[in-house]
Each structure stands twice: as structure tokens, then as C-alpha cells.
Amino acid sequence: MAAEQPIPIYTNLTDLYANLGTSLNHAVRWNNLAEEFKRRFGRKPAYIARAPGRVNLIGEHIDYALFGVLPAAIERDILIACAPRPVPSSSTTVEPHHSPGSVIAENLHPKYTRQAFSPSQKSKDIGDDEVHVEGWHLDINTQELRWESYVKAGYFGVLNHYFAPMNASGGEADHPIPVDLLVTGSVPAGSGLSSSAAMVVASTLAFLAVNGKLDDQKGSFGAESRLSKGGLVKMAMENEKRVGVNSGGMDQAASVISNAGSALYITFFPALKALPIQLPPRSVFVCANSLVVADKVVGAKRGYNLRVVETLVGARVLAKVLGIDIGEKEKITLREVVGRLVGEKKGEEMDVGDLRRVLERMGKEVEALKPKGRAAGDNELGVTMDEMIDMSGLTPALFQEVYLSWVEVEATHFQLYKRAKHVYAEALRVLQFQESCLTTAESSNTSGGSSVLQNLGRLMNESQTSCAELFECSCPELNELTQLARQAGAFGSRLTGAGWGGCTVSLVAENEVDAFISRIRDTYAPYRGLEGEALSEVIFATRPSSGACVLKFD
Template identity: 55%
Template sequence: MAADLPVPTYTNLNEAYPDLVTAAREAARFNDLAIEYTKRFGHPPTHIARAPGRVNLIGEHVDYALFGVLPTAVERDVLIACGKRPEGQIGTGEVRAENLDTKYTPQTFRPDPSNGTWHLPIDKSQLRWESYIKAGYYGVLNQFFDPFQTEGALQPTPVDLLFTGTVPAGSGLSSSAAMVVASTLAFLAVNDKLHKDGQGTRKGELVEMAVENEKRVGVNSGGMDQAASVISLPTSALYISFFPVLHAESILLPITRTVPRAVFVCANSLVVSDKVVGAKTRYNLRVVEVLVAARILARLLSLSFISGAPASKPTLREVLGAYINARIHIPGSEVLETNEVRGQASPALSVEQLEDGLGRLLGECEVLRASKLVGRVGGEEGLTMEEMVEASGLSKEIIIPHPLHSQSVEATHFQLYKRAKHVFSEALRVLQFRKLCLSVSGSSEEGDLPESTLKDLGALMDASQESCSELFECSCPELNRLTTIAREAGAYGSRLTGAGWGGCTVSLVAENDVEGFISRVKAAYPPYRDLEGERLSEVIFATKPSGGAFGTAIS
């Protein structure tokens, strides 16, 4: 499995990139960064860590419900040159961090070991670039270094870091995950922790560290962004599933075999989308709504694990598994999928069984409508906190526990029906997208694939955008307008990508029409009309699937 492979460390970039042209272009970036690092800090870097951004092709806001997603890494990335501070310079574990982008001011900070744990203050109330560096540092400190300062115990080395990146911040291409992954990787490398006992750090281990690290910034991530940034392979998407354990399956995208060939075009709406800043009314609120919808649905369907665990908060994926087990006979199933969190087992579900179960539950989730739950006729479809507490059988303190405490979620009504319907329908679209890719890429016939393959993929992307806008309400007027313009400009399909509420769209576009497509979008989308050259290419650009994170050792 891809997650079991070690995180690669290269000494030659020809090994890291799929073709010599790309390798030569990136070698110039790496070399320029190393030269600038030496100028600023007075000593050369020992490593450069690279982590790409990602574009989610389909599967929005379903990862924290433990349903599968289909992202791919993009060619744009974050690079961090790093090196140990020369001996004699004070500051155990002290970090000096600078950025080639002058809008990010230099930072110096040092971890504080006290009361048996490491402390690095992170201000969650505002977006600060060093917060992501500290988040990456935390995981390495907690896993490898003794906060009790025991005599003879290894201590973190003083580190100098120099950042650069091409992933637009707040664009929905997961610049935050790229920053945290790259930072975690850099601290592992510079502290000689990438390899232990002759074994390299596994990609899955880096994903798990990065997920926990990003939570320290105030975002409760499901793991999709980090997995895509770490595990992705060129020319492929990742089908990432989270239940019963994290699993990543490389799915070859058919876009290199179709006539015409196709690429993905990312277009920034120029509406900044930051998970941390809008968490209370957006991202974290949706996490609460999805979890409570699962709890109430399980209760209404009389699923056994709810009656046996009165404070249980299952995910919608767990509800699906229990529903299929209770309602649908699976003959001859001897393999069990075990929920490691709850210690339960249920018959292992095939993709076909998941598809069938999702179709059935889409009808069942009608019971979550306010008219069904509380008898409200017309008007507001959501539930108040008091109505939600009564319907779920949970206290307010259990519904919104730490870290999603009451001060981090703001809502007068919770839209449980809409959120559940989106999650189930979006999870089904992911499986359909995956099936289509596998059916054509696995074909024994050689030669080109018809354009209808692109139209079918695009139709699923369009349906996803409609659901994100109408049911999950994570789109915005600019994203709706930009996806509409993209379709009118010739895209096979277009949808928002990332958390939403701003950020980027992703469109499937014929490779031979990219220049014309971008020109038509520029003319129709008002914020682009005065942009030319590099300024335009920063906000709308074509990308092919990229490989995941890696480190380079500099001799």
C-alpha cells in the first residue's frame, strides 16, 4: 500500500520528477533557494523539504464523515530549505524562520518544556504564517524529544528555515496542509529523525503527524489534504478511505488517453477562504452538523450500537455500515471490517455494497427534515440547539465538546438534513468517479478513449458543485459564477475545490484548448479582466497530477 512506503529523500531531482524538463526547471528553484539561504544565515542548508498543494477532484466535506475522497497533488508546492544552526549559537531547539515573500515577516521562537510537555504558543484567533511552522514542529517535539530534560536525553537542535511557495494562500488548494507537511518533514530531516532503526518514516506516519499537527492551528481536518500532499503519484488521483483505517489507492486518471487529452485548470475566485478565521460559522460548524446528523439518523433507524452507547457520536460512514449490516443480508461474508475507535466489527463492505447502501440511505435521511423531527411546517428547515439536543439524546456539552467547544461554533439553526444528504450523495459520486476511471484505465484495449469519458467525469463534477452550493452551502456567489463561466468557456465540468466559501475552482479542460479557455474565463470574470502575464498565471493555471512530498539531502 502507498501509505506504507517510506517518504523519499533524493540527492538528484531527476529521480523526483517524471520528466527531465520539469526536473531541470525545479532544480533551478531548489538551487536559488539554497543560495539565498546561505546568504541569509551564513551557512548552507542540509535539506530542502517539498510538499505540494492538492486539488480535490470530487468528494467535498465527506472526509470527516469517514467517506472516501478523490484528490490529487498539484504541481504547485511549498519548499523549505533547512539546516542546523552552527555549534556555539545559543538556543536549544530555537527556530529562525524567514520567507522569500516579504509580506511574511521573519520569526524567531523557541519551544518551552514545562510540566512534562512541550509548549509553543499558537494564536488561533488570526492567520499567522508561523503558526503552521509551529504546528509542524509540535509533532516532532512530542514524538521524539523528552520535555522533562532528562540528563543525557537528546534535545531538538537549533534550526534555520527559509520558505518559498507557489500554492496560493486561501485558495482552497490546501496551502495550509502543504505548509504543515513541509514543516513537519523539515523538522524530521534536520533533527535526523527521517530514518530510525534502518527504516524510513512511512508516508502514512507523516500523514498522521501532519493531521494532528494542523489541529493545533484550530482546524479539525479529516486527513484528505495531508494524505494527498504526501502520498500522491504522478498521472494519478488518490482514492483515500478512512474507515476502518486510513487507506490510499492510486487511481490512474484517464485524461492522458482521451481524445482530446485533458488537464485540470485551477481558477482562484480571489475570495480568500481560511478555515481558521471562518471556523465558527463554517468549517467547524459543518463538522458538528454532520456528526449530530449521524447520531440522530442512527437513533431514528434503531441501529444497535447507539442503544448500547448512549453518548456515542458515530460518523455517517459508521451509520452506513451498521445500516447495511442491519438491513441488508451479505451472504458468505467472513471478513470483518473493524472500527478501531469503537472496537466493533461488521461485515466488510465492497464498493458495490457501499454504492447500494448509499442509494438507500439517501432516501432514509428524509427523516432528518425539521418537519419530520419537530413537526415544523414551512419556514426554517434547521433545528435549534434545544431541538437538536432533544432529538439526539445528547447534552449540549457532548454535542460540542473540546476542541469544538461552544465558543468555536456559532449558529441559531443546524441544517442536519441538508448536510447528511450532501454527504451521502457526494460519497456516492466519489465511487462513481472512481469506477469510471478504473473501467477505462483497466481496459485491455490499447488506444485512445472517447471524449464521452471526459463528459461523464465532468457531469459528476457539475453535480458535486450543485450539491456543495445548495445542500452544504459551502459555495459563494463568486464560486458559482466562476464555475458557470468555466462551463460556458468549454469545460467538461467545473466545481469548487477545498473547504469552499471562496478559494479555487477546478475545471476539466481539453489540453489543446487551455490557452483559449483561460482567455475566455478572463474576459467573463470581472476580477480577472485587468490581470496580465504573471499576475494572471498566479490566479488561473493548468496543472497535471503531481507526485507527493519528499526531501532532498544537500551534500
């Protein structure tokens, strides 16, 4: 299983570059980062941690409902060079930059300023003059977007999984070491290509590596076990929540588990699994940045986090309508609803054919989520907070505890019907997309399979329509860019990532890529006049890349 494999640790660049792809000059970037680290900190790095961004080919906003998705890692990535900071023997820990676990973090991008921070340990008075140390703490501002917050988020997980509080082990504390970091990235921030998840994954890896936790692991203060790719995904998911995003896991899984040359079918129920999917021959995916910055943290209350709550509440209401038993405080997902509906055994996963049939059925069952008692002609399909609580069957206090106590949301109407309808239809499209790819691979079709590409393109177009009209996570610029892409010859085009801005992904025939990019440059107003590197920064073809790794220096 791909998720059970260890994190790759390379000691030479030849082996590492062979897994990254060929469209970018990786050697120059890695060497420049190492040299700049030496210039700034006076010594070469001990490690460089890498985590790629990802493009989601299809399956938007369904990972946190526990349905499978189909992303691919891209060659563009986040790199973090790191090394232990030597503390002079004459130094005392009263100097902040020499304190245990202190971090000096710099970024090659000039707009990001140098940051210095140190972890602390939370404690509370438990009486009789005793103090209990509960765990590590880092000050992360979830209200303001700051680059170092993602670095801190990765560090947080390493601290709390691998370093016991001072009084928890009964012996001398295992302190994290002081660290210097230098970050660079080629994944555009806010583009929908998952720069935030890549930053958190790379940060987690950097702190694991520099503290010696990749070679000799004792996570959560337990038995020794080397961290697997699946384990890193789960840790990175937990870590990203520290910046205020309730992530479903697709971004982290794609960044960590992907293999070069393949997309990745990732399922989350009943456990994380990843299956490489060979794409049809001569097919290329082109990413185009709408240049509308979309960060999940900034608009989370009305965007990403609101959608998480709407899908969870919709699942409860649907389970109630279908007569499915559900615990009073249980946050059942839309995937778990279909499993219980057909008697899926706990810990088992139904056959793909059975899942496809029940998803087709759910396209009709979701009609039960439409609000009742509305006047004729009322096109409002959402419900008020009071109506939603009443539909859930919970008391207001219990509803608040289960669905709102852990997240901030802001809305006058909650779109349970539209969100559930999108999720079930999108989950079905993922299975259909995967089936088309597998059929092509099994038939050894090397002709490019125009009919297959057309079918994949149709599914991508349907996904875009659903994202725009049912999940309402598109925007005018994304709608325009996908339409222009189809007119420019793409088989299909859709938003990728959380939406509300960021990138589109278009399926294009290999021999049409250059002409396609030229047509988009000439028709999408923000691109007009761009040439060379400036153009390649906003629109580029991508091949699937390998996942996260670490380069260890001698």
C-alpha cells in the same frame, strides 16, 4: 500499499525533478532557494523539504465523515530549506537563539517577517516538591492567521513524538537542535489548494530531517521504525489541529502519498488507504482562483468546524432513528452509520458495490433528519440548539461534552439534514467518478472517450450544486466562475477545497486548454487585462504531481 512506503529522500536533483511534473521550472526555484538560504544564513542548507498543494477532483467535505475522496497533488508546492544552527562553544543557552530547539524562520515573500521562537516544556506541581514535565509547548495563536503558526504546528508534532520530556526517560534529555529555516511557496494562500496542509507537512518533514529523525526513528519514545507516508499523514493531521482546524485528512494524504500522473482514491475507514487512479487520456484539470481568500481558520466557527459538528450530530441522530447501537460518548460518523446498518464487521471494509447500494438507500433515509412539527411553507430545514440536543437523545451537559467541548461553533440553526444529504450523495459521486476512470483505463481507450469525460463533468457539476445548496460552502464568485467555465467549454466545473472562496477545478479537453483559459480571462471580471505570469498565477492547468519528499545536501 502506498501509505506504507517510506518518505522519499533524494540526494540529486535529476531524480527529484523527474517526479514533479513539467509545467513549472522547478530547477530555478530550488536553486534560488538554496542560494538565498546561503546568503541569509552564511551556509548552504542541509535539507529542502517539499510538500505539494492538492486539487480535489471530487469528494468535498466528506473526508471527516470517513468517506473516500479523489484528490491529486499539483506541481505547485511549499519548499522549506533548513539547517542546524551552529552554537559557539563559548555561548550560553541564556541567548534565546542558541537555546535547545530554538528556531529562526524566514520567508522569501516580503510580506512575511522574520520570526524567532523556542519550544518550552509544560510542567505542573504534583506535590511533595515534585514537578512533572508533561510535554512540549509552542505558543500558537489560533485566533489570528500568521504564517509561522503553520511552521510551529509541524514542529509541535515532531517535538512531542520524538523528544521525550526531560524527566521521562530517566536519563539525559534528548534536546531538539537550534534550526534556521527559509520558506517559499507557489501554492496561493486561501485558494482552496491546501496551502495550509502543505505548509504543515513541509514543516513536519523539515524538523524531522534536520533533527536526524528520518534516518533513525524512535517515534513516541518507542521502538525504532522508519516513518511511513501514512504515519506522516496522521502526524500532519494532528499538527494542523494546533492552528484550530479539525481536518479530515484528505489534504495531508494527497500532499504526502500522491504519485505523479495519477489521481488518488483515498479511504479513511477502517484505516487509511490510497489507490492511484489513472485519469482518462487527454483530460486536463484547470484550476482558477476566484480571488476570494478563504482560510479555514478564520471562518472556522461558522464554516469548517461548524460543518464538522453538524455532520457528527447528524450521524448520531440518524443512527438513533435507524435503531443502531451507539455509545453514550461516541462520536459516530456518517460512514460508520452505513457500516453498522448493513452489518459490516469491525476492521473490515465492505465491497464497493455494497457501499454504492447502501449509499443509494441513504439518500432516502436522511429524510428522517428533517425537522418535525414545522408550519406548512416553512422552508427552514435547520434546527435550533435545543432541538438538536433533544434529537440527539443526550442531556445538555453530555451533548456539550461530546460535541462542543473541543471546538468553537456559531449558528442559530444547525443543518443536520442538508449536511448529511450532501455527504451521502457526494460519497456516491466519488464511487461513480472512480468507476468511470477505471472503466476507461481497463478498456485501453486512447481516443479521449468524450462520453466518459462528459459523465465525469456531469458528476462535477452535480457536486458543485450540492456544495452550494446543501453544504452551503460556495460563494457568489465561485458560482459565477463555475458557470463561466461550463460556458467556455469545460465538461464540468466545481469548487475545490473547503470552499467559501478559493479555487474552482474544471475538466477540459487537452487541446482546448489555451482557448479555455483565454475565454475565462475575458469573461471573469477580476482576470481582465491579465497576461503572462500574472495570469498564470490565477488560472493554470495542472498535471498530477508526486507527493512530499526531502532533498538531502552533501
